[in-house]
Amino acid sequence: MPDKSKTIAVICGGLSPEADVSRLSASRITPCLEQHYGRVVHLELDATLPEQLIAQRVDVAFPVAHGPYGEDGRLQGLLDIMSIPYVGSGALASACSLDKVVTKRLLQAAGIPMAKDRIVYRSDNCEDATLDCIESLGHKVIIKPPGQGSGIGVQFAMGYEDLLNKLKTGLQMDEKLLVEEFVSGREITAGVLHLDDYQVLPVTEITTPDGAWYDYIHRYTPGLSNHVTPARIPDEQYQKVQQIALKAHQILGCHDLSRSDFIVPESGDPIFSELNNLPGMTPTSLFPDGARHAGIPFDTLICKLVDQALKRGENPNDGKAYWPIPKLNIRPS
Template structure:
């Protein structure tokens, strides 16, 4: 069996999530170094292809959030470069990165999803913004939640309790993409469930409960220490926790994901679990949910990262 000695961690990128990606990559790199793995770090730039050709690593650990880190582009580049890497293949990344597609695929497997609509910016220009906003509010009911159809870290995502707030939320969403999803706002316990596969098949980690101090888990609440209270494992009864873990595994498989993922969900007071979205490159910062879930499962973060990189090496 091949031994793992050298890993390249990709972090940074050009998306609005650059800073988070850098912090995630730094944590992965430091954790691997503590286990005597030689680690190099790199951003996605014009030097990357030459670097991969001149000094190919045994495995690449992409910790890139947003496009092109999660939309399949970098994974395609690694595929054609013949370099093994941690995480989902390009086609699965594309399916998960598009929230409407992911929602449809997961719903087809029987997991509840919010009612909603997905509309491009052009529709509001061509059909009349006020009329279309009123029609959406009447069809779905208020309150609603708006977010870009792609991307993460809650950029461009906002709740809307009135038609005016819905208009403002759409403007915010369109600042981060040309298409917006408008969904019914689901009340309940907000959770994230990680899935990890170090060689024996995907396993769901304990759900992590998210309680932001302002009620909305936005960018500041995600990455500012003290802004959000986390419970790992989540304060759910056994049946609800089990249903959430099953839903995360279903999403992981339905989207064709590999190695690791994180699924965001809401658990309603009735215990019904509602899928929100899936992430192929979960955050790895000190306030990120995937590492918290590993700790709750009794798994060491660094060892898990090493096992994932080793699994990629063996695939290569």
């Protein structure tokens, strides 16, 4: 039951390229929070945030600051230090989840199917790295900045010259790039709602009317993408997607919610792409759409997430004593 005495801080914006999208998420969840809780304040993810959190006497934070700074553990670490409970994963899980390379290495070790990849660093010889990518991954590849979300900076390359030019351009923006083999298939996603127990949401297929890749514009422009739920894939693949989404959520140590993306070929295992540890809440976002198909209205979803964070704040160690610390017989010098 929502507590009318609580002050909720919706944290959005910041230095991320996804700042505008995060403000859109914030504007969608705010009316729901205002209806069910005492006070709701919008706070920008900037240098004034700590003093604002104190001044506003915030009881719980709802971060919707997507991308770097808000989704990579830095904001979560600040909230932990200030003992403010918050919706979503902790600092370590957030940091691991936003970094596509770290995510892949952790999940590969658990046997989750992935596209073959190569990491190219700014310090590498770009010509040699390009040849190596083509030899190991094939002539058609996809290039991803490791620490961005929403498809920002993602490029497709075909052949040596195209890949070389795009690597040189990309490495001016990032210290390293993730290059993956191109896998053909349907774009599929599945969310995990993790409250008292785990619930894997219905699997969704993403299509675009013009057959284009699901890029930043198609993600957030109404009418430029369609969500087909349940996804039109065989039952065996459908169940495998849900199993992997849950396994990824657990291995990375996520809390409350996550959404895993896949490429599902005509036959065989779904290929895991990435995990979003703080899914968007915009009108075109996939996670709330998946929850709706699971019978969870948007208002109910938002309140459940806030109440879970409040409960976690009341019992930071789940009622268990911490490890006993031996006393040191040390005198100040």
